[in-house]
Amino acid sequence: MAGSVRIRSLHKSFAGQEVLHGIDLDVAAGSVTVILGPSGSGKSTLLRCINHLESPDAGYVEVGGEIIGYRRDGHRLRERSPREIARQRSRIGMVFQQFNLFGHQTAAQNIMEGQLAAGVPTEQARRRASELLARVGLAGRENAYPSALSGGQQQRVAIARALAVDPDLILFDEPTSALDPELVGEVLAVIKDLADSGITLIVVTHEIGFAREVADEVVFVDHGRVVETGPPAAVLDHTENDRARAFLSAVL
Ligand code: ADP
Ligand code: MG
Secondary structure, eight states: OOTTTEEEEEEEETEEEEEEEEEEEOOTOEEEEEEEEEEEHHHHHHHHHHHHOOOOOEEEEEEEEOOSSBTTTTTBSSSOHHHHEEEEEEEEEEEOOTOOOOSSSHHHHHHHHHHHHHHHHHHHHHHHHHHHHTTTOOOEHHHHHHHHOHHHHHHHHHHHHHHTTSEEEEEEEEETTOOOOHHHHHHHHHHHHHTTTEEEEEEEOOHHHHHHHOEEEEEEEEEEEEEEEEEEEHHHHHHHOHHHHHHHHHHH
């Protein structure tokens, strides 16, 4: 199914230091998965492997039933061409903690970028950018430069940019961690609005209230392993796992 994710025995090392020790994870198409876990536990690396920003050392990642990765024994299942990787990545949106907007481009230009690269005519891309700005509560802000927008507004532009290519899957890496507390809610509200859109959402966040309200599945990652996974109530309120408990009592 477009937007489904299946990860098996995913291992990833940096400079001989293994940070993902065999991750198994299933994400249903159209669902919302929240990933929780302490800093340094490998959450960003996991998202980056899903999005081809990193390639696994072993194991595999499938998005929409298509494998992007390597077998456990290190043999490549199949060499993927840069074109194939680009095609697959074009179906995956990513939203970062630091927004990563181009500062010298307007909100509309930032949103249009991916469409123009995909060959969408300029006028069509511009109309789509305006629609998406309205969808994230920023109607009429086409010509605003990032520096003229609050952090919450910049992050909403980044979400509009992620939506512009009609992704099957959007990965959010701590999308509200860089925001002043009063701006967190407006960004979470936009993400929540996407929950029933049919797009698969994987959200790394420490916002437990959001997890409880919006997630279909909560996944707790610790030291490069998935240590707990299940519906929000099971993981947030009834976990038997000591590390998950300690983490939750620290962030709640
Ligand atoms: P999290 O997002 O949960 O905080 P990360 O995935 O960013 O964790 O990092 C997991 C571990 O991998 C950390 O120890 C981090 O220092 C290390 N790491 C991540 N990316 C790199 C990299 N490109 N090079 C070297 N070490 C890295
Ligand atoms: Mg991280």
